[in-house]
Amino acid sequence: MQGPLIISLDVSTRGDLFSLIDKFDRDEKLTVKIGMEFFYGEGPQIVRDLLDRGYDIFLDLKLHDIPNTVKNGMKQIGRLGVTFTTVHALGGSEMIAEAKQGLVEGAKEAGVPTPKLLAVTELTSITPEGLANEQNSKLSMVDQVVSLAKLAKSSGADGVITSPLEVSALKREVGDDFWYVTPGIRPKDFPKDDQSRTASPAEAAEYGSSALVVGRPIIKAADPVAAYHKMLEEWEDAKR
Numbered sequence: 001m002q003g004p005l006i007i008s009l010d011v012s013t014r015g016d017l018f019s020l021i022d023k024f025d026r027d028e029k030l031t032v033k034i035g036m037e038f039f040y041g042e043g044p045q046i047v048r049d050l051l052d053r054g055y056d057i058f059l060d061l062k063l064h065d066i067p068n069t070v071k072n073g074m075k076q077i078g079r080l081g082v083t084f085t086t087v088h089a090l091g092g093s094e095m096i097a098e099a100k101q102g103l104v105e106g107a108k109e110a111g112v113p114t115p116k117l118l119a120v121t122e123l124t125s126i127t128p129e130g131l132a133n134e135q136n137s138k139l140s141m142v143d144q145v146v147s148l149a150k151l152a153k154s155s156g157a158d159g160v161i162t163s164p165l166e167v168s169a170l171k172r173e174v175g176d177d178f179w180y181v182t183p184g185i186r187p188k189d190f191p192k193d194d195q196s197r198t199a200s201p202a203e204a205a206e207y208g209s210s211a212l213v214v215g216r217p218i219i220k221a222a223d224p225v226a227a228y229h230k231m232l233e234e235w236e237d238a239k240r
């Protein structure tokens, strides 16, 4: 993938999306995330357009349905040529395995590389209290995330989406040969918004995140390009 800092393009229209990415230098190597806000409104053409610009794409639709439905949905996603895509780990082992199979089949038919399948563990907006009281989990947040990551790995996923706060435990318990892609990234001076389990880019680097997902701290910044480079530098400095 191009760059460890994935920009989450959480906007609704092509106009908003291009006015944002046109601020970046055309030969800047970027990985960008398209989520449900844009995709439900504008559909898959944007993936082709961004691929034409040479970007790597993370298509984050977080599928969660019965295994057959997810497999067939993933077959379509597999054809697009994206680098990453997502399911919810809570969909279970059969759903995750079928998701992977769908991606493999779709990519093979289209002659493109198979996207990496990332399973969302517990959303970064979920608090430990929410996990206990709304999901009735008896596990701590970290144990819950480790348990879902083990399930995802044994079912064929390539990695998980989780908060940076759980990554050190995940690396110990699930291994280094797995992607730990972490949203919930907040520079020290930026509000948490609806995120709960957050960390700065430097902290995420220290915990061992494989890649960061950043939306509002970049796309709402007065200067998105400067905000992107500042966070990237913070990450790179912490890695040295």
Ligand SMILES: O=c1ccn([C@@H]2O[C@H](COP(=O)(O)O)[C@@H](O)[C@H]2O)c(=O)[nH]1
Pocket: 008, 010, 035, 120, 122, 123, 124, 125, 161, 162, 183, 184, 185, 193, 195, 213, 214, 215, 216, 217
């Ligand atoms: O657990 C999760 C899974 C996905 N996300 C997505 O990442 C971005 C984060 O945006 P910010 O504006 O930086 O908060 C957003 O698209 C989410 O859908 C997540 O935050 N947490």
